[in-house]
Amino acid sequence: MFTRLKKFQPYPSCSGFYIDYVSCNLGIFLCKECAVIHRSVGVHISLVKPLSSKSWHLSELNFLEKVGNMAARENYQKHLPLSYRRPTSLDPLVVREQWVRAKYEREEFSQPNRGSYRLGHKEGLLWKKDKHKATYKSRKFMLSGVDNCLMYFTKNPKKPKGKLNLFELNVTFCPAKMENPNGMQIVFYQKGEVRCIFVYAEEGQEIVSWYNAIRAAKLNAQLVAFPHETEAHLAAQVTWDFANEGWLQKSGPSASDPYRRRWFTMDRRHLMYFENPLDPTPRGMIFVGHRFDGFSVRRGVPPGYVQLPFGFTLITPNRRYLLFADNNEELARWFNVLDFVVETEPGPLDLPLSSRRSS
Numbered sequence: 001m002f003t004r005l006k007k008f009q010p011y012p013s014c015s016g017f018y019i020d021y022v023s024c025n026l027g028i029f030l031c032k033e034c035a036v037i038h039r040s041v042g043v044h045i046s047l048v049k050p051l052s053s054k055s056w057h058l059s060e061l062n063f064l065e066k067v068g069n070m071a072a073r074e075n076y077q078k079h080l081p082l083s084y085r086r087p088t089s090l091d092p093l094v095v096r097e098q099w100v101r102a103k104y105e106r107e108e109f110s111q112p113n114r115g116s117y118r119l120g121h122k123e124g125l126l127w128k129k130d131k132h133k134a135t136y137k138s139r140k141f142m143l144s145g146v147d148n149c150l151m152y153f154t155k156n157p158k159k160p161k162g163k164l165n166l167f168e169l170n171v172t173f174c175p176a177k178m179e180n181p182n183g184m185q186i187v188f189y190q191k192g193e194v195r196c197i198f199v200y201a202e203e204g205q206e207i208v209s210w211y212n213a214i215r216a217a218k219l220n221a222q223l224v225a226f227p228h229e230t231e232a233h234l235a236a237q238v239t240w241d242f243a244n245e246g247w248l249q250k251s252g253p254s255a256s257d258p259y260r261r262r263w264f265t266m267d268r269r270h271l272m273y274f275e276n277p278l279d280p281t282p283r284g285m286i287f288v289g290h291r292f293d294g295f296s297v298r299r300g301v302p303p304g305y306v307q308l309p310f311g312f313t314l315i316t317p318n319r320r321y322l323l324f325a326d327n328n329e330e331l332a333r334w335f336n337v338l339d340f341v342v343e344t345e346p347g348p349l350d351l352p353l354s355s356r357r358s359s
């Protein structure tokens, strides 16, 4: 039985490698991670069964052969907008869970006009972190596809406290950093400065809806601004996740400076560092250019400096940054991420933001 089914459907439709489960009522094949999510949404939506099961009804097998992942996708994703984030197995739980719920429970992508994120307009309340305190306040947010902006309000309901141009902002989920399963970071880039805003919604559906509404509105704006680009090409980079984040020790400009512990974020070609992970603005930013322009990364730090374990050196045309990870795993990750950036030619979106003074 196992072989018959495996032969018929060798790979899951997600980014997972192996099929270990099926959904009997949906007629699809699942990897382990997706099976956990399917189970959590309930048997009325998806009836999960391990492939290793010994008992199969002929009708179940026939149904699985008849539907399968391709036909199910045809049906359940017929009207899936290009701007909607398709999750991978590495995505936060809220994204993967809401994907399953949107697709099979609410059937948002089987119908042409379901899901408020398609409209390019959205307003509602989100919990927003205070700029300098660890407290969150309920704030009204408004997304306007007409004005290409995201606004938020404090006391005055008529006059926005912040008005962020969609071309200058990015959104990404950051549940671990915020210690909140529905945490989302809005990064705003303007005049060489970076501003981070941290928000969450009580419901997973709501935060994922905001995220996809912002993506949809931004993609629409980009389609108008860049008429020669294809929608698929623009959608692939309409928002982006950070290549890596974490604590590092960083040297000052001279050998006698003490090392400081900073929270580092690799945002496309900008390595930003913060005093604390949820700070509104970075202490500094290092533009990481191409190898041909004098950028490189090396393991270890030059002699004459205090030597700590797990060190590496980021070399830019102006300065050498001595950095130290907490362990070998993190060192390898930072090294690979930076090495990849250095070896990749900058694209039109990778222009340097003028960096602030570092410390």
Ligand SMILES: [Zn+2]
Pocket: 012, 013, 014, 015, 016, 030, 031, 032, 033, 034, 035, 089
């Ligand atoms: Zn999967």
